[in-house]
Amino acid sequence: MTSSSLQAYEHLIRNVPDFPKPGILFKDITPLLQNGPALRAAIDQLAEITNDLNADLVVGVESRGFLFAAALAYATRRGVSLVRKPGKLPADKVRLDYALEYGSDTIEMHSDAVQPGQRVLVIDDVLATGGTAGATAALIQQVGGLVVGAAFLIELEFLGGRVRLGDIPVRSVLKY
Numbered sequence: 697m698t699s700s701s702l703q704a705y706e707h708l709i710r711n712v713p714d715f716p717k718p719g720i721l722f723k724d725i726t727p728l729l730q731n732g733p734a735l736r737a738a739i740d741q742l743a744e745i746t747n748d749l750n751a752d753l754v755v756g757v758e759s760r761g762f763l764f765a766a767a768l769a770y771a772t773r774r775g776v777s778l779v780r781k782p783g784k785l786p787a788d789k790v791r792l793d794y795a796l797e798y799g800s801d802t803i804e805m806h807s808d809a810v811q812p813g814q815r816v817l818v819i820d821d822v823l824a825t826g827g828t829a830g831a832t833a834a835l836i837q838q839v840g841g842l843v844v845g846a847a848f849l850i851e852l853e854f855l856g857g858r859v860r861l862g863d864i865p866v867r868s869v870l871k872y
């Protein structure tokens with residue numbers, strides 16, 4: 697099996713209609729996570745499509761993003777920093793409130809999670825509307841980090857989330 701054969705595992709991404717709300721088709725990656733060769737192919741492909749960005753550090757978005765960020769960081773010998781939901785991080789932190797389609801959300805990051813000038817790659821499982829990834833990039837930039845790219849296992853292209861990332865290069869393994 698080569699690292700470019702993740703398409704062979706697309707059936708391991710389960711479509712769950714009307715979760716968590718009516719009208720949302722949820723892309724459930726847990727069957728893929730349970731399959732060793734598929735997980736390896738996914739991480740290998742994330743590494744391949746982001747190699748040219750020359751990141752120093754990977755930032756993972758809670759919570760499924762942590763799985764891919766940590767595995768990618770390990771595979772590429774980089775460190776990983778965390779962007780979390782409010783109230784989870786113990787030390788000095790920065791926070792950002794951002795608008796969702798309906799309502800708002802908040803994310804936090806330790807103030808020293810990214811060093812000024814550090815080249816950072818943002819990782820999450822799914823790019824949907826781009827609100828979360830856009831807010832994550834803004835938080836990293838707020839502490840002086842350079843966001844060199846954002847990468848996702850799955851991009852829901854029809855939602856146009858890339859726009860929320862402006863000029864930041866966006867890479868994805870599987871597009872729907």
Ligand code: AMP
Pocket residue numbers: 720721722723724757758759760761820821822823824825826827828829852857
């Ligand atoms: P967004 O901020 O709209 O790009 O949403 C991104 C976050 O919500 C990611 O962390 C995803 O894990 C999750 N998400 C949004 N839509 C879906 C979906 N259809 N299937 C699975 N996860 C989703």
